[in-house]
Amino acid sequence: MNFIAFVEGPLVWIAFLTFLLGSALRLLLFFTLSSKKDKPVYRFFNLKWMLLSIARWLFPANVDLKKNPIFASLGYIFHICLLAVPLFYSAHLMLWEESRFKWSWWTMPDHWADWMTLTLLAIALFFIIRRIVLPGVRIITTPSDYLLIVICALPFLTGYINTHPDGLSYQWITSALPIYGQYGTTIHIMSGALMLIVVPFTKLSHWVLFFVSRAVTGMEFGRRNYPV
Amino acid sequence: MSEDQYPEITISPEAIKQAVSTRMNARLKMWTRICAHCGLCADSCHFYLAKNKDPRMVPSFKAQKLKELVRKKGRVDENYLQSLYDIAFGDCTVCRRCTMYCPFGIDMAVMVSTIRSILTSQGVAPKGLQDAIKNYQESGNQMAISEEDWVETLQWMEEELQDELPGATIPIDKKGARIMYTVNAREPKFYPQDIQLAAKLFHVVGEDWTLPSKMGWDDTNLAMFAGDAKTAGHIVQLIYDRAVELDVQYVAITECGHAFRSVAFEGPVWLGKDYPFKVVHSVELFAQYIREGRLEFDRKITEPITYQDPCNVSRNGGLADTARYIIKHIAEDFREMEPHGNHNFCCSGGGGAIPMGPPFKRRRMEAGKVKADQIKATGAKIVICPCHNCYDQVNDLNKEYNLGIKVKSFKEIFEEIMHIPEELKAQEEEDLGEGK
Ligand code: SF4
Ligand code: SF4
Ligand code: SF4
Numbered sequence: 001m002n003f004i005a006f007v008e009g010p011l012v013w014i015a016f017l018t019f020l021l022g023s024a025l026r027l028l029l030f031f032t033l034s035s036k037k038d039k040p041v042y043r044f045f046n047l048k049w050m051l052l053s054i055a056r057w058l059f060p061a062n063v064d065l066k067k068n069p070i071f072a073s074l075g076y077i078f079h080i081c082l083l084a085v086p087l088f089y090s091a092h093l094m095l096w097e098e099s100r101f102k103w104s105w106w107t108m109p110d111h112w113a114d115w116m117t118l119t120l121l122a123i124a125l126f127f128i129i130r131r132i133v134l135p136g137v138r139i140i141t142t143p144s145d146y147l148l149i150v151i152c153a154l155p156f157l158t159g160y161i162n163t164h165p166d167g168l169s170y171q172w173i174t175s176a177l178p179i180y181g182q183y184g185t186t187i188h189i190m191s192g193a194l195m196l197i198v199v200p201f202t203k204l205s206h207w208v209l210f211f212v213s214r215a216v217t218g219m220e221f222g223r224r225n226y227p228v
Numbered sequence: 229m230s231e232d233q234y235p236e237i238t239i240s241p242e243a244i245k246q247a248v249s250t251r252m253n254a255r256l257k258m259w260t261r262i263c264a265h266c267g268l269c270a271d272s273c274h275f276y277l278a279k280n281k282d283p284r285m286v287p288s289f290k291a292q293k294l295k296e297l298v299r300k301k302g303r304v305d306e307n308y309l310q311s312l313y314d315i316a317f318g319d320c321t322v323c324r325r326c327t328m329y330c331p332f333g334i335d336m337a338v339m340v341s342t343i344r345s346i347l348t349s350q351g352v353a354p355k356g357l358q359d360a361i362k363n364y365q366e367s368g369n370q371m372a373i374s375e376e377d378w379v380e381t382l383q384w385m386e387e388e389l390q391d392e393l394p395g396a397t398i399p400i401d402k403k404g405a406r407i408m409y410t411v412n413a414r415e416p417k418f419y420p421q422d423i424q425l426a427a428k429l430f431h432v433v434g435e436d437w438t439l440p441s442k443m444g445w446d447d448t449n450l451a452m453f454a455g456d457a458k459t460a461g462h463i464v465q466l467i468y469d470r471a472v473e474l475d476v477q478y479v480a481i482t483e484c485g486h487a488f489r490s491v492a493f494e495g496p497v498w499l500g501k502d503y504p505f506k507v508v509h510s511v512e513l514f515a516q517y518i519r520e521g522r523l524e525f526d527r528k529i530t531e532p533i534t535y536q537d538p539c540n541v542s543r544n545g546g547l548a549d550t551a552r553y554i555i556k557h558i559a560e561d562f563r564e565m566e567p568h569g570n571h572n573f574c575c576s577g578g579g580g581a582i583p584m585g586p587p588f589k590r591r592r593m594e595a596g597k598v599k600a601d602q603i604k605a606t607g608a609k610i611v612i613c614p615c616h617n618c619y620d621q622v623n624d625l626n627k628e629y630n631l632g633i634k635v636k637s638f639k640e641i642f643e644e645i646m647h648i649p650e651e652l653k654a655q656e657e658e659d660l661g662e663g664k
Contacts, residue, residue, distance in 0.1 A: 034254035040497045041255070057331055063571070064268055064329055071268070075331075136276070137267035139283035140292065145265050206262040210332055213262060216255055217333030223493060224546030226570060228328050 022200025053218020232587030245302030345455025368443025453580030485540030538615030577621025
């Protein structure tokens with residue numbers, strides 16, 4: 001099997017499985033340890049406070065939007081783009097349709113995908129600059145925080161370049177890195193795979209643990225009879 | 229910069245490693261893992277705001293020291309312990325305000341408390357808290373007041389009160405009473421008037437109440453702030469035992485914030501069991517009396533009033549609205565601080581900062597600037613503080629920042645304007661008249 005075939009076949013499988021099983025394992029680890037060491041979580045379990053807390057923060061119905069409107073809004077937009085483009089981009093859907101699953105769902109117009117991709121990249125750049133500029137954020141920033149922004153942005157950057165072969169970005173990259181012309185798609189897939197693979201091992205595991213953490217804190221304040 | 233040297237200890241890497249690992253539960257591990265280092269919590273902390281946005285005051289910076297501590301596996305030196313000590317005890321009042329602004333709901337106050345707990349387990353805790361813990365263990369109260377002195381104080385207060393309200397009593401160990409009242413050890417020690425005011429109020433509203441003579445009357449819990457769960461649980465167990473012996477329906481907590489939090493919310497966790505009685509804070513009890521028409525007022529206070537939401541009564545006690553219900557009945561010109569309620573800023577006297585004593589005073593005066601500015605902005609002349617720590621702290625802020633205010637508890641306000649039925653009062657004038 002040559003390299004390209006490996007990336008397009010097994011690597012994609014490995015990435016998806018690592019992402020899904022790894023995330024499931026994170027949850028499982030939480031529940032096994034917490035059943036021994038976090039008994040109050042179960043003792044004061046309350047569906048109402050749990051769901052309220054999750055909903056308030058999953059949707060823009062929380063206090064941070066008032067306190068830091070710009071950063072909080074950009075955070076929401078970033079996450080929406082991050083999820084929507086890979087899930088609903090038409091060319092991705094074609095791959096799902098052609099796959100053994102033959103799955104198909106709604107796709108977004110391609111110019112939406114373009115704009116959302118550019119938006120995400122711009123916000124990613126803003127996040128990096130913000131980390132450098134604001135002392136209060138810089139002090140808690142670790143190298144991995146920068147690295148993860150880059151890892152998340154890469155699939156979008158390469159995706160944009162690849163889908164615009166007549167654009168400036170494509171010309172720049174192929175002149176700087178001639179093999180890109182041949183390996184563009186492979187690099188794009190690899191960057192996507194990398195992003196999926198790191199999720200369970202980094203703070204990106206918050207895509208599942210967000211729900212757990214919000215639930216725990218929502219219920220803790222729910223004992224005081226008000227939602228957070 | 230270190231304010232206070234931590235008490236001398238010999239560092240035992242093995243013991244520290246052990247202390248860390250037994251405390252790292254699933255929530256703490258999750259929170260050290262998922263913090264996005266986004267900084268949204270930064271400007272929610274009064275230390276950060278008061279210290280000109282010093283990045284070292286960012287809540288996540290303080291809380292994530294826990295992650296660092298886990299990584300060090302016990303390999304720490306004196307300087308490192310000193311820096312942790314300064315952060316966990318000096319730069320955070322575990323008020324939980326930041327928790328409300330973290331998108332993940334990461335409970336940074338719990339993380340800082342865990343650092344405190346690890347330090348305390350190694351003997352690295354402010355002397356003020358360590359002394360209090362010893363007192364709790366030996367005498368059941370933080371100020372080592374003997375049972376004799378306690379009961380004598382109650383009797384003395386009862387006698388004084390009877391000069392004013394002849395029928396009023398301070399019932400000790402009354403079995404089957406509706407409520408068992410518990411106090412802050414400061415009251416018998418420095419402010420016995422507080423107990424008298426409570427007794428007066430209970431008499432006027434016709435409450436069926438009692439105080440225990442034995443250990444369990446002090447509802448404060450400084451062991452909680454030191455992270456000593458064993459002693460903290462012991463303190464609540466004493467209250468539990470007295471309440472069960474006296475067979476009461478309610479345990480009422482004096483106007484003290486952390487006492488309420490420890491008995492009502494943390495106690496059931498430490499003891500691992502539910503109570504056969506309910507726990508009420510004074511604020512809730514007072515509101516009940518007003519609602520039931522048992523507590524009435526002759527007039528309202530006309531001077532502008534503001535309310536200091538104690539973190540452990542409002543945010544951590546859920547009584548923000550209840551307090552405002554009372555205020556509606558006693559204040560003509562009520563002015564809210566901004567922010568207020570569950571989102572109030574801590575006064576900076578919380579988390580044990582006051583009992584930690586003089587070495588920590590400069591810090592709480594500095595961080596308290598946020599509260600001082602809030603109070604100033606209301607233009608209020610009276611600040612109601614239903615928490616002993618807030619009360620002291622706001623008094624200190626008053627001096628430090630020339631606020632020109634009076635600090636009062638609810639009981640002190642009631643004392644001024646409460647309606648006392650004629651038949652309860654001493655009949656002095658009549659007696660005099662007859663003698664003429
Ligand atoms: S707001 Fe929450 S996630 Fe963001 S830095 Fe603070 S603790 Fe971490
Ligand atoms: S708990 Fe309070 S004092 Fe501590 S970091 Fe959070 S906001 Fe600041
Ligand atoms: S002293 Fe008062 S405001 Fe300050 S932490 Fe306690 S309850 Fe909070």
